Amino acid sequence: MSRGVLSRYAFINAKLRSRIGNMLDERELEGLLQSQSLEEFLHQLKDTPYEPMIELYDQTADVQRLEAWLFARNVKLHQEVARLMHGIHEQVVQAMTRKLEVENLKGVLRLWFSNAVKHQNIDYRYGYLFQMDIVSGIDWARIVNAERFEDIVRALVKTPYAAALSAFDGTRIAQEGMFFLETALDRVWTDMLREVVQHMPTDDRTLVEQVLDRDADLKNIINLVRFGYLYDLSSEDLRTLMLAGGSIVSTKEFREYLEIPKQQRSPEALVSRRFPDLAKELKEAHTHSAEQQTLLVERYLFSVRRKAFNTMLRGYPFSFGVILAYFFLEERQDAFIRTIMNGIRYGWDAPAIREFAI
Amino acid sequence: MNVFTVPMRLLTAVVLDESTDAVKKALLSLGVLDFIQVSHLAPEQAAKLSPVNQSEDPQTYAALRARVETLFQQASIPLPNVDRLDPEATTALDTGKAKALVDKVVAALSVLREQQKQLSQSRIRFEELLRYVENHDTQYIDVRIGNPAKGDAQLLGARLANQAYVLLQPADWKDMILLTLKRDRQQVSPSMDALGWTENPDGQLQPEALIVLKEHLVKQLEDLDASNVQIKQRITTRIQEDAETLEQLWCNLRLHELLGAIANNFSHTRNTTIFAGWVPKSSSDTLEQAIRKACGGTCVIEWTEAGMMPRAEIPVAVDDMPLLRPFQKLVDNYSVPEYGTINPTPFVAISYLVMFGLMFADAGQGLVILLLGLLGKRQSARNSGTARRMISTDMYQLFTYLGGASIITGILFGSYFGFALLPPVWFDYHAAVNGHDASGRSVYSILGITIWFGIAVIGTGLLLNWINLIRKRDWFHLVMDKNG
Numbered sequence: 001m002s003r004g005v006l007s008r009y010a011f012i013n014a015k016l017r018s019r020i021g022n023m024l025d026e027r028e029l030e031g032l033l034q035s036q037s038l039e040e041f042l043h044q045l046k047d048t049p050y051e052p053m054i055e056l057y058d059q060t061a062d063v064q065r066l067e068a069w070l071f072a073r074n075v076k077l078h079q080e081v082a083r084l085m086h087g088i089h090e091q092v093v094q095a096m097t098r099k100l101e102v103e104n105l106k107g108v109l110r111l112w113f114s115n116a117v118k119h120q121n122i123d124y125r126y127g128y129l130f131q132m133d134i135v136s137g138i139d140w141a142r143i144v145n146a147e148r149f150e151d152i153v154r155a156l157v158k159t160p161y162a163a164a165l166s167a168f169d170g171t172r173i174a175q176e177g178m179f180f181l182e183t184a185l186d187r188v189w190t191d192m193l194r195e196v197v198q199h200m201p202t203d204d205r206t207l208v209e210q211v212l213d214r215d216a217d218l219k220n221i222i223n224l225v226r227f228g229y230l231y232d233l234s235s236e237d238l239r240t241l242m243l244a245g246g247s248i249v250s251t252k253e254f255r256e257y258l259e260i261p262k263q264q265r266s267p268e269a270l271v272s273r274r275f276p277d278l279a280k281e282l283k284e285a286h287t288h289s290a291e292q293q294t295l296l297v298e299r300y301l302f303s304v305r306r307k308a309f310n311t312m313l314r315g316y317p318f319s320f321g322v323i324l325a326y327f328f329l330e331e332r333q334d335a336f337i338r339t340i341m342n343g344i345r346y347g348w349d350a351p352a353i354r355e356f357a358i
Numbered sequence: 359m360n361v362f363t364v365p366m367r368l369l370t371a372v373v374l375d376e377s378t379d380a381v382k383k384a385l386l387s388l389g390v391l392d393f394i395q396v397s398h399l400a401p402e403q404a405a406k407l408s409p410v411n412q413s414e415d416p417q418t419y420a421a422l423r424a425r426v427e428t429l430f431q432q433a434s435i436p437l438p439n440v441d442r443l444d445p446e447a448t449t450a451l452d453t454g455k456a457k458a459l460v461d462k463v464v465a466a467l468s469v470l471r472e473q474q475k476q477l478s479q480s481r482i483r484f485e486e487l488l489r490y491v492e493n494h495d496t497q498y499i500d501v502r503i504g505n506p507a508k509g510d511a512q513l514l515g516a517r518l519a520n521q522a523y524v525l526l527q528p529a530d531w532k533d534m535i536l537l538t539l540k541r542d543r544q545q546v547s548p549s550m551d552a553l554g555w556t557e558n559p560d561g562q563l564q565p566e567a568l569i570v571l572k573e574h575l576v577k578q579l580e581d582l583d584a585s586n587v588q589i590k591q592r593i594t595t596r597i598q599e600d601a602e603t604l605e606q607l608w609c610n611l612r613l614h615e616l617l618g619a620i621a622n623n624f625s626h627t628r629n630t631t632i633f634a635g636w637v638p639k640s641s642s643d644t645l646e647q648a649i650r651k652a653c654g655g656t657c658v659i660e661w662t663e664a665g666m667m668p669r670a671e672i673p674v675a676v677d678d679m680p681l682l683r684p685f686q687k688l689v690d691n692y693s694v695p696e697y698g699t700i701n702p703t704p705f706v707a708i709s710y711l712v713m714f715g716l717m718f719a720d721a722g723q724g725l726v727i728l729l730l731g732l733l734g735k736r737q738s739a740r741n742s743g744t745a746r747r748m749i750s751t752d753m754y755q756l757f758t759y760l761g762g763a764s765i766i767t768g769i770l771f772g773s774y775f776g777f778a779l780l781p782p783v784w785f786d787y788h789a790a791v792n793g794h795d796a797s798g799r800s801v802y803s804i805l806g807i808t809i810w811f812g813i814a815v816i817g818t819g820l821l822l823n824w825i826n827l828i829r830k831r832d833w834f835h836l837v838m839d840k841n842g
Contacts, residue, residue: 043428060478061471127482
């Protein structure tokens with residue numbers, strides 16, 4: 001082990017592992033699931049990293065504010081980790097933080113679309129979105145208040161997103177909706193991340209590329225099943241949705257999946273080589289509805305991801321893996337909290353919430 | 359002070375089923391029995407025993423209690439004192455009624471919470487408007503100055519109810535001021551047209567209108583805060599209305615939960631209840647009397663001495679030594695001593711303090727640590743019962759001990775904040791290290807002290823180990839082991 005690796009990761013490794021140790025355990029999560037009201041749910045978050053939510057709810061009784069707090073916390077965690085890294089490693093963390101920036105940008109664009117294109121009243125909803133800088137300097141107010149789509153492109157001209165957005169125009173957005181614009185933004189941040197990762201030292205680069213390839217495969221499979229099987233998206237559109245990297249898009253099964261009509265598409269055949277266990281599960285669930293099969297695929301692929309990150313956490317400590325695993329676990333925990341919160345809000349019982357809390 | 363672990367005895371008792379409830383209460387009152395499952399003691403008899411058959415799972419009580427605690431928390435009501443948990447006062451509990459009571463309060467609160475949420479959303483609207491007004495971001499806002507031909511301010515307000523807006527009629531103005539967001543024009547403009555809004559062409563009024571709007575928005579936000587405080591007060595008041603009933607319910611739930619947990623350790627035959635557990639020898643007579651009293655003497659109680667049982671299965675308790683609690687925690691962090699062996703806490707305390715004193719021999723800095731410890735203890739005492747702190751009271755107690763040790767050794771070596779302000783009682787440590795000590799001591803003298811100290815610590819450790827091995831009658835390790 002080189003001195004450089006030790007000095008780079010010794011502190012961050014200890015810090016992040018200590019934070020991981022403070023995360024909610026399975027017993028605590030189960031307790032949260034059993035809550036019958038938001039107040040009871042929040043009461044259980046006492047003495048956890050989520051304790052500020054108790055005070056926030058007490059002040060506002062507003063679940064959307066709690067969700068906004070969760071997002072802001074996630075941004076802060078990413079920015080803290082970036083500050084603790086240097087050079088190319090800091091740039092990689094920043095590139096990962098762009099995922100949150102893209103999510104926020106999509107949220108603001110959706111509001112703009114509702115207001116400017118659909119002429120719907122967005123009222124106070126912009127107040128729930130993050131309005132400070134995440135990575136790039138973005139004037140969020142300028143976007144949500146834009147009269148035309150071209151004003152948005154101009155507002156983003158100093159960011160990496162302007163190029164992708166300039167491929168669209170107001171008329172196309174009005175006709176197609178936001179779907180293709182959003183997927184284009186997703187591709188921007190994944191491409192940027194891949195580009196930065198190229199400059200990492202070999203060990204870290206190999207590790208991060210493996211993760212990105214696997215994530216690309218999983219995301220592509222989910223998109224192929226969701227949009228090519230559950231919904232009827234054309235082969236050409238499906239092809240443009242695919243994220244770079246991974247092996248699935250270069251397989252024979254992928255080509256066949258795109259070539260055949262939707263009615264004959266089989267998720268089972270698509271994943272048979274890469275994930276035989278999943279193919280077996282799908283075969284057993286062939287009588288289930290397309291929605292259920294899609295959910296099955298998403299669950300399975302999520303468990304693959306979780307397993308890989310847990311392995312990473314148990315493995316060699318002085319690598320970028322601990323950062324990847326930490327972000328994954330935080331994201332998973334936040335998603336769980338968010339799902340339970342909304343489940344309780346809509347009056348679901350614990351088993352129903354568990355269904356969605358992947 | 360007993361340096362060994364507390365001697366234990368194993369109780370096995372058989373009582374008639376009708377006495378079970380009274381026995382449970384007696385056991386809970388004393389709180390000295392560490393239960394074990396009877397099936398563990400007599401596995402061959404396990405099939406003949408039936409487990410407890412409780413009407414309610416203790417988890418149900420726990421969940422309901424947590425809901426009551428949530429209500430207390432919202433009204434900043436502290437949990438009932440443990441003194442109120444009198445097992446004899448336990449009453450029958452109808453969980454359906456208890457749930458209904460909690461649901462009733464929660465439902466009343468949810469109405470208030472909904473009002474609070476609406477205030478929060480209004481706040482978001484006004485905050486956005488104020489931000490644009492303050493920053494003069496006029497590209498995002500429309501400031502209209504004029505009057506509607508039809509209707510009045512009330513009608514106009516009603517038309518704009520779903521938008522973020524401010525409508526003012528300043529006392530010294532003949533016109534109204536209307537602030538809306540430009541992005542809402544699609545919805546706002548038709549309403550304005552319908553009411554025949556006439557705009558005042560005087561452009562000079564705009565800057566003045568912005569000042570008036572800013573003042574108004576700041577006031578609006580203050581009013582919203584005040585309304586929010588009122589709602590929170592109503593929430594507290596609503597919970598306090600039922601506080602007494604809820605406190606009684608909490609106590610009853612907690613008692614049922616604890617009694618349920620005790621009952622989970624009971625086994626049953628057709629007419630009897632059997633239970634077993636470890637109890638400190640000093641409490642065994644009191645416990646026996648309490649059980650006999652509870653069941654009117656109709657019971658069989660059998661005691662088994664600890665020596666008859668495998669040592670690893672006997673629970674370990676040590677005498678509480680309040681002054682040594684911080685060191686007990688240090689010891690517990692490593693491991694709990696084996697049953698029947700010496701509790702090393704007093705020895706750890708002495709060696710820890712001597713070692714710290716030798717390493718940190720400075721009366722001035724020791725005084726700072728001592729004061730920090732005392733200050734922390736005072737703070738902890740003030741905040742007892744509130745949120746859990748990172749540094750516990752015991753840790754502050756440890757600071758005071760360590761500070762004291764540093765002061766004593768500092769005086770011995772004549773070091774006060776690194777200066778030799780007073781002559782050393784023993785010898786000048788720093789001078790000895792630098793070879794200038796008048797008493798002729800050198801760095802080797804200090805090395806000698808540390809070696810003797812090490813010999814004393816290791817020697818004490820070996821001695822304690824031999825005593826433990828003799829008490830365990832482990833002659834083989836006493837003679838053959840490397841530490842024997």
